Amino acid sequence: MKILIAEDDDHTREALREVLSMEGYEVMTASDGLQAVDFFRVSKPDFVCLDVMMPGQNGYEACKQIRRLDEYVPILFLTAKAEEIDAVLGLELGADDYMTKPFGVKEITARIRAIMRRTAARPGAKPTEADFFMDDLRIVPAELRAYRDSVELPLSPRDLKVLRLLYERRGKVVDRNMLADEVWGVDYFPESRALDQHISQLRKRIEKDAANPCIIRTVHGAGYRFE
Numbered sequence: 592m593k594i595l596i597a598e599d600d601d602h603t604r605e606a607l608r609e610v611l612s613m614e615g616y617e618v619m620t621a622s623d624g625l626q627a628v629d630f631f632r633v634s635k636p637d638f639v640c641l642d643v644m645m646p647g648q649n650g651y652e653a654c655k656q657i658r659r660l661d662e663y664v665p666i667l668f669l670t671a672k673a674e675e676i677d678a679v680l681g682l683e684l685g686a687d688d689y690m691t692k693p694f695g696v697k698e699i700t701a702r703i704r705a706i707m708r709r710t711a712a713r714p715g716a717k718p719t720e721a722d723f724f725m726d727d728l729r730i731v732p733a734e735l736r737a738y739r740d741s742v743e744l745p746l747s748p749r750d751l752k753v754l755r756l757l758y759e760r761r762g763k764v765v766d767r768n769m770l771a772d773e774v775w776g777v778d779y780f781p782e783s784r785a786l787d788q789h790i791s792q793l794r795k796r797i798e799k800d801a802a803n804p805c806i807i808r809t810v811h812g813a814g815y816r817f818e
Contacts, residue, residue, distance in 0.1 A: 592748050593617040594703070595636040597627035597653060598669065599645045603692070607640065610696050611703075615749025615774070624648030628656045631664075638703060639666045641686070651684055658685040665710045667702065704735045704745065723758055725806045725817060728797055730754055737797060749774055750793055757807060757817040766814035790815065 594616045598604040601622075608618045619634060621627035625648045627641065639657060641650040654666055668682075668689035682689065687706050690699065711733045720732035729738045732751055737744040746754075752774045757765055771786055794801040808816050 592638065592707075593619065593634065593636040594638045594640065595619050595621065595627060595630055595634070596640045597621040597624060597645065597650065598640070598642040599623055600642075603642075603669075607699070610699070613749075614700055614747045615752060624650060624653030627653045628660075631657050632660060635661075637664070638707065639664060641666060641668055643668055643670045651680060654684045654686055663710070665706045667706060700747070701745075708734045708736075720755075723755075725754060725758055727799075728806060730758075739797075739799075744796055749789065753790070753793060753807075754797075757815060761817050764810045764813045764816050770814065 594611055596604060596607050596611070596618060598607065598620070599622050604620050604622065608620050611618050619630055619636065621630050623645045624641070627639070628648070630636075631639065641653055643650040645653075650668055654668075657664065657666065662685075666686040668686045670689055670691050687710060688702065690702060722729055722731050724730070727739055728744075730746070730751070731737065732755075735746045735748065735751065737746055737754075753770065756770065756773050767786060775785065790807060791801075794804050794807055798804045798806055806817055808818065810816050
């Protein structure tokens with residue numbers, strides 16, 4: 592999933608890029624509204640975060656232009672506390688929600704997932720992937736969630752990539768290099784423990800017994816497999 596962040600503050604923009612990239616999103620950044628609209632026109636992201644006050648062209652004007660290009664793409668406004676009331680104007684212009692700064696990592700990722708769930712069924716929205724099952728777990732890509740009976744389990748885009756790859760290669764060993772290439776891409780370093788740590792944390796959330804996994808099984812010396 593591709594996210595466009597338009598924010599004129601360098602520190603905030605880079606922090607958002609880093610946080611969302613770690614979650615597995617493909618992130619592009621713009622430093623003003625004009626650049627944001629140009630990037631949107633060329634790259635067609637799946638989600639847009641717009642700062643309200645930016646030089647050159649503010650978030651309101653960028654929102655109006657993006658809405659002319661795409662009626663359905665989800666848009667989240669980022670506002671300073673003093674601009675909170677004015678953010679209502681942003682909603683009237685076509686934004687889906689707004690957040691006031693400062694906000695936490697978990698807050699913005701949860702808000703993005705919630706907006707994506709709300710907007711997935713819009714007429715004209717981009718088609719979503721079909722649900723799939725791994726053991727007794729139902730994976731719902733459109734919601735970035737999994738379900739075991741009535742229990743709801745949140746997933747990050749990176750979690751979803753791991754599970755989809757294992758599912759598509761069911762019964763086959765997926766080696767570490769393949770997982771790294773597909774899920775982490777060029778930013779992954781072979782000596783990094785990021786992959787193992789991610790798998791460990793994902794197991795704790797989705798397996799009934801993380802010590803004896805049924806979904807993500809380790810094939811010692813080779814990689815991982817889903818039967």
